Amino acid sequence: RKEVExxxxxxxxxxxxxxxxxxxxxxxxxxSFFWYRQDCRKEPKLLMSVYSSGNEDGRxxxxxxxxxxxxxxxxxxxxxxxxxxxxxxxNLYGQNFVFGPGTRLSVLP
Amino acid sequence: xxxxxxxxxxxxxxxxxxxxxxxxxxxxxxxxxWYRQDPGMGLRLIHYSVGEGTTAKGEVPDxxxxxxxxxxxxxxxxxxxxxxxxxxxxxxxxxxxDNYEQYFGPGTRLTVT
Numbered sequence: 001r002k003e004v005e006x007x008x009x010x011x012x013x014x015x016x017x018x019x020x021x022x023x024x025x026x027x028x029x030x031x032s033f034f035w036y037r038q039d040c041r042k043e044p045k046l047l048m049s050v051y052s053s054g055n056e057d058g059r060x061x062x063x064x065x066x067x068x069x070x071x072x073x074x075x076x077x078x079x080x081x082x083x084x085x086x087x088x089x090x091n092l093y094g095q096n097f098v099f100g101p102g103t104r105l106s107v108l109p
Numbered sequence: 110x111x112x113x114x115x116x117x118x119x120x121x122x123x124x125x126x127x128x129x130x131x132x133x134x135x136x137x138x139x140x141x142x143w144y145r146q147d148p149g150m151g152l153r154l155i156h157y158s159v160g161e162g163t164t165a166k167g168e169v170p171d172x173x174x175x176x177x178x179x180x181x182x183x184x185x186x187x188x189x190x191x192x193x194x195x196x197x198x199x200x201x202x203x204x205x206x207d208n209y210e211q212y213f214g215p216g217t218r219l220t221v222t
Contacts (some may be wrong), residue, residue, distance in 0.1 A: 004151075032208065034210070042215070043199055043215050043216055044199070046210050046211070049208055087151065087152075089211075095142075095159050096154075097142070097209075097211065098154075099144075101151040102151055
């Protein structure tokens with residue numbers, strides 16, 4: 001089993017749609033969790049950290065379920081500019097980050 | 110503030126040639142990383158450093174060496190390039206007090222023929 005797995009995608013959704021991405025991780029000792037966004041041929045950039053109580057940033061909501069070792073990202077009211085690959089990242093300890101393979105999203109006009 | 114920079118941006122090597130990729134950060138971060146990204150596989154950690162003068166192996170270290178002689182620089186070396194090292198290489202840095210948010214450089218696209 002891979003350490004971090006994500007929905008295989010791609011997701012093609014119309015503008016204004018709500019889309020949810022799922023991520024599971026295998027190491028129960030994982031300490032912190034993130035969603036990164038990567039545009040085509042660009043570097044990854046932090047979208048949001050994921051906290052145990054769940055957190056929201058505008059149209060984006062992240063949830064963490066430690067018991068199920070599951071992380072989610074919800075995007076509401078999708079914009080064309082949301083088209084990108086979304087990377088789930090798990091930090092085991094300090095310097096050890098594990099990236100999921102990513103889920104590609106295309107928002108269509 | 111330049112953040113994280115990488116040189117070169119592109120490079121084509123022949124099998125057996127050597128090269129060094131340079132990563133520089135101006136954020137005074139302690140931790141630095143080298144990743145490679147291949148289609149469908151996500152980013153994989155090659156080597157990392159938790160401070161000046163220290164380095165450690167990541168998930169895929171074979172064929173690479175690194176050095177961190179200065180806090181702001183992290184060098185990745187390929188002693189004898191192989192076609193399997195064709196990839197996009199990203200450098201990143203972070204600081205524990207920043208909740209480990211990683212800042213990435215723009216990447217180096219390397220092709221080994």
